Amino acid sequence: MAKSRRQFLAASAGAAALTSCGKPGGAPAAAAPEASPAANMRPYGERSPLEKPLRAIRDLSASSGTGSSRTPLGDLFPGWITPSSLHFERHHAGVPALDPATHTLLVHGLVETPLVFTIDDIRRFPAVSRICFLECGGNNIGDQRGVPTPDVQQSHGLVSGAEWTGVPLRVLLQESGVKPEAKWVIAEGADNCRLARSIPMEKVMSDALLVYGQNGEALRPEQGYPLRLILPGFEGNMNVKWLRRLNVLDQPAMSSKETAYYTELRRDGKAEMFTFVMEARSVITRPSGGQKLKPGFHEIVGLAWSGRGKIEKVEVSLNGGQTWAVATLREPVLSQALTAFRLPWIWDGQETVIQCRCTDETGYLQPTREELVAVRGLNSGYHYNAIKPWKVHANGEVTHVSIPA
Amino acid sequence: MAKSRRQFLAASAGAAALTSCGKPGGAPAAAAPEASPAANMRPYGERSPLEKPLRAIRDLSASSGTGSSRTPLGDLFPGWITPSSLHFERHHAGVPALDPATHTLLVHGLVETPLVFTIDDIRRFPAVSRICFLECGGNNIGDQRGVPTPDVQQSHGLVSGAEWTGVPLRVLLQESGVKPEAKWVIAEGADNCRLARSIPMEKVMSDALLVYGQNGEALRPEQGYPLRLILPGFEGNMNVKWLRRLNVLDQPAMSSKETAYYTELRRDGKAEMFTFVMEARSVITRPSGGQKLKPGFHEIVGLAWSGRGKIEKVEVSLNGGQTWAVATLREPVLSQALTAFRLPWIWDGQETVIQCRCTDETGYLQPTREELVAVRGLNSGYHYNAIKPWKVHANGEVTHVSIPA
Numbered sequence: 001m002a003k004s005r006r007q008f009l010a011a012s013a014g015a016a017a018l019t020s021c022g023k024p025g026g027a028p029a030a031a032a033p034e035a036s037p038a039a040n041m042r043p044y045g046e047r048s049p050l051e052k053p054l055r056a057i058r059d060l061s062a063s064s065g066t067g068s069s070r071t072p073l074g075d076l077f078p079g080w081i082t083p084s085s086l087h088f089e090r091h092h093a094g095v096p097a098l099d100p101a102t103h104t105l106l107v108h109g110l111v112e113t114p115l116v117f118t119i120d121d122i123r124r125f126p127a128v129s130r131i132c133f134l135e136c137g138g139n140n141i142g143d144q145r146g147v148p149t150p151d152v153q154q155s156h157g158l159v160s161g162a163e164w165t166g167v168p169l170r171v172l173l174q175e176s177g178v179k180p181e182a183k184w185v186i187a188e189g190a191d192n193c194r195l196a197r198s199i200p201m202e203k204v205m206s207d208a209l210l211v212y213g214q215n216g217e218a219l220r221p222e223q224g225y226p227l228r229l230i231l232p233g234f235e236g237n238m239n240v241k242w243l244r245r246l247n248v249l250d251q252p253a254m255s256s257k258e259t260a261y262y263t264e265l266r267r268d269g270k271a272e273m274f275t276f277v278m279e280a281r282s283v284i285t286r287p288s289g290g291q292k293l294k295p296g297f298h299e300i301v302g303l304a305w306s307g308r309g310k311i312e313k314v315e316v317s318l319n320g321g322q323t324w325a326v327a328t329l330r331e332p333v334l335s336q337a338l339t340a341f342r343l344p345w346i347w348d349g350q351e352t353v354i355q356c357r358c359t360d361e362t363g364y365l366q367p368t369r370e371e372l373v374a375v376r377g378l379n380s381g382y383h384y385n386a387i388k389p390w391k392v393h394a395n396g397e398v399t400h401v402s403i404p405a
Numbered sequence: 406m407a408k409s410r411r412q413f414l415a416a417s418a419g420a421a422a423l424t425s426c427g428k429p430g431g432a433p434a435a436a437a438p439e440a441s442p443a444a445n446m447r448p449y450g451e452r453s454p455l456e457k458p459l460r461a462i463r464d465l466s467a468s469s470g471t472g473s474s475r476t477p478l479g480d481l482f483p484g485w486i487t488p489s490s491l492h493f494e495r496h497h498a499g500v501p502a503l504d505p506a507t508h509t510l511l512v513h514g515l516v517e518t519p520l521v522f523t524i525d526d527i528r529r530f531p532a533v534s535r536i537c538f539l540e541c542g543g544n545n546i547g548d549q550r551g552v553p554t555p556d557v558q559q560s561h562g563l564v565s566g567a568e569w570t571g572v573p574l575r576v577l578l579q580e581s582g583v584k585p586e587a588k589w590v591i592a593e594g595a596d597n598c599r600l601a602r603s604i605p606m607e608k609v610m611s612d613a614l615l616v617y618g619q620n621g622e623a624l625r626p627e628q629g630y631p632l633r634l635i636l637p638g639f640e641g642n643m644n645v646k647w648l649r650r651l652n653v654l655d656q657p658a659m660s661s662k663e664t665a666y667y668t669e670l671r672r673d674g675k676a677e678m679f680t681f682v683m684e685a686r687s688v689i690t691r692p693s694g695g696q697k698l699k700p701g702f703h704e705i706v707g708l709a710w711s712g713r714g715k716i717e718k719v720e721v722s723l724n725g726g727q728t729w730a731v732a733t734l735r736e737p738v739l740s741q742a743l744t745a746f747r748l749p750w751i752w753d754g755q756e757t758v759i760q761c762r763c764t765d766e767t768g769y770l771q772p773t774r775e776e777l778v779a780v781r782g783l784n785s786g787y788h789y790n791a792i793k794p795w796k797v798h799a800n801g802e803v804t805h806v807s808i809p810a
Contacts, residue, residue, distance in 0.1 A: 041494060044452075047622060047625060048623060050505065051623045054448035055446075057446050077532070079568050079618075083621050091446070124702065127747065163485060215488055216482055218453065221452075226453075299529070342531060342532065344531055
């Protein structure tokens with residue numbers, strides 16, 4: 001994507017040209033910023049107090065600890081990693097305060113030898129690290145319901161990325177000796193609701209991870225400290241936090257979080273269960289709702305991800321869907337990881353609608369809302385991955401595009 | 406590296422086998438940990454108060470703000486990313502408190518149009534993200550001098566990894582119009598010593614980055630907030646923090662930090678200047694100095710990196726250098742990035758010396774201390790990248806191997 005110098009000069013329209021050019025070795029005095037006083041070094045650093053992006057908290061029930069916090073995607077620099085302090089959360093019964101010195105994991109059920117592992121035990125196994133996205137099954141549920149989401153934090157903030165470190169889950173199961181009739185593993189958390197999800201044995205024995213590390217250090221408390229599951233590409237709720245128990249069964253547990261919740265109501269009134277994989281989606285994070293533009297050069301930036309593998313292509317339309325241009329992907333593209341994309345744009349100051357769509361390595365193309373609704377109807381709720389358009393008004397304001405009910 | 410179940414059982418020797426196996430759907434009551442009370446959600450998260458790894462601070466002069474802080478490599482999970490709060494620091498005149506709303510970058514000297522850029526100007530340019538290591542030229546200088554370093558934080562803690570986001574430096578130079586006679590760019594920081602380094606134009610026009618983002622959010626104050634250079638593979642000191650000025654010259658500035666400091670004294674008494682690239686090195690982070698082992702299964706883990714490109718191979722010796730085994734590298738291997746390696750080991754409880762050595766994609770093999778000293782002598786100081794052995798004593802203690810002076 002070669003850019004002419006003219007285009008970039010548009011970007012730096014604010015950059016002041018100096019009429020008095022400094023001679024080599026000396027800067028023009030008027031342009032030299034002053035140094036500020038020194039600060040003390042800190043054993044554990046913090047961000048600048050001038051930085052403001054925060055998670056948006058939705059407290060559904062303070063007494064039971066049910067709620068969510070959303071990553072401020074529109075304020076961050078899109079890449080593989082979300083700062084641990086800003087990784088999204090979705091809690092169903094608060095954040096338990098667990099001590100890695102005493103917390104244990106029980107593996108039992110259809111195994112030869114039920115075992116209890118301490119965190120130290122688990123850390124002694126050969127470890128693996130991988131970067132992947134984690135997304136709540138309910139991300140962008142507002143758009144599914146036709147509720148306006150004013151910005152990308154509200155619409156898509158229930159997705160984040162991290163480098164996770166831990167042990168392949170199959171290793172612990174192999175330690176216990178899985179019996180031939182085992183088909184499911186019920187993962188249970190130590191939160192107050194004992195959140196439980198049934199994981200198919202195929203996932204357990206392939207890429208499922210039992211993790212204790214996040215971005216190089218221990219898991220954050222809100223991410224399941226000291227132990228959680230990571231099931232690359234599967235809906236967030238299944239990546240059980242504060243993991244305390246793996247119960248090996250020949251059938252799913254039919255827990256409340258896989259029957260009463262996290263199912264998709266079909267048009268015929270029946271519900272789809274066990275819809276594990278988060279299908280490909282993408283969203284423009286800049287410009288996005290709540291931001292304001294000046295005419296001239298902008299870079300369209302955003303994120304794409306797919307639970308089925310690598311993102312192969314992201315296309316962007318800057319004219320309400322009439323034409324689409326292929327965006328540049330951040331290389332190397334990692335499987336089941338946030339993939340940043342970028343496309344240069346010179347905005348002429350006219351009202352328009354911008355949007356993106358992605359294709360993953362399986363050939364799956366992110367659907368329009370119309371296509372998705374035609375298949376799933378208006379009540380499916382979870383797994384809503386339709387294209388998200390943003391309207392750029394002539395005054396530069398960017399807003400949600402209202403959805404016909 | 407397939408492992409037998411027998412080996413893993415050694416790793417989980419501490420895991421308690423349950424004699425009373427729970428029936429499917431119900432855990433043995435005695436083994437079920439209790440859930441803890443819920444905590445409130447936080448807009449900006451913090452790590453668990455039970456987590457203790459801290460940077461080790463060496464305050465060379467509190468009044469002038471000169472000193473360093475070292476990453477606790479032995480306590481972290483080796484991967485591409487060091488937590489921003491634990492990224493190493495090396496300051497020469499404190500941490501200036503700069504405001505991105507007022508801080509500017511001046512580009513002047515041998516350019517057609519001197520320009521002053523605000524942070525907003527710079528953020529409007531097309532951006533790139535990349536993961537790379539950053540390492541102080543003086544990392545492991547203690548070993549060079551024969552001073553014992555008790556642990557890997559003290560020996561190698563002046564290296565870290567991050568995902569950086571910003572603008573190719575060449576773009577800003579092209580905006581100003583570089584004159585044909587330009588050969589060097591003097592980068593100057595806004596710290597109280599106005600730390601300045603001369604960057605060869607070839608690096609400026611290839612992969613040098615002007616960055617404002619670190620691991621998805623703004624740079625941390627200690628990392629140059631709001632603007633710094635990242636010169637992948639070049640010694641840390643050249644990656645100027647709190648960048649305020651780029652002066653384009655036809656010769657290097659011969660600043661104090663490239664003449665009085667950050668040069669290597671040769672055996673003939675003359676000093677090597679402008680030794681930019683950090684050559685390949687590797688170190689075992691676990692087991693490492695200060696840790697204590699029990700006999701049985703352990704995974705040898707560590708980091709390798711090269712300023713010249715990708716790590717091609719890491720070899721580990723567990724018997725004082727008699728034989729070497731090839732470790733598994735974390736995939737994909739990224740150029741000029743921290744590369745984690747792993748090798749399983751069953752320690753028999755006998756005293757031994759463990760060490761690693763790496764080869765990068767140019768074919769360069771990390772030298773022994775003897776090989777390095779034969780070429781550079783004992784006074785070179787910076788860029789000491791020799792193999793680092795750790796001694797495992799029969800009682801399980803791991804210590805520094807003393808070096809003949």
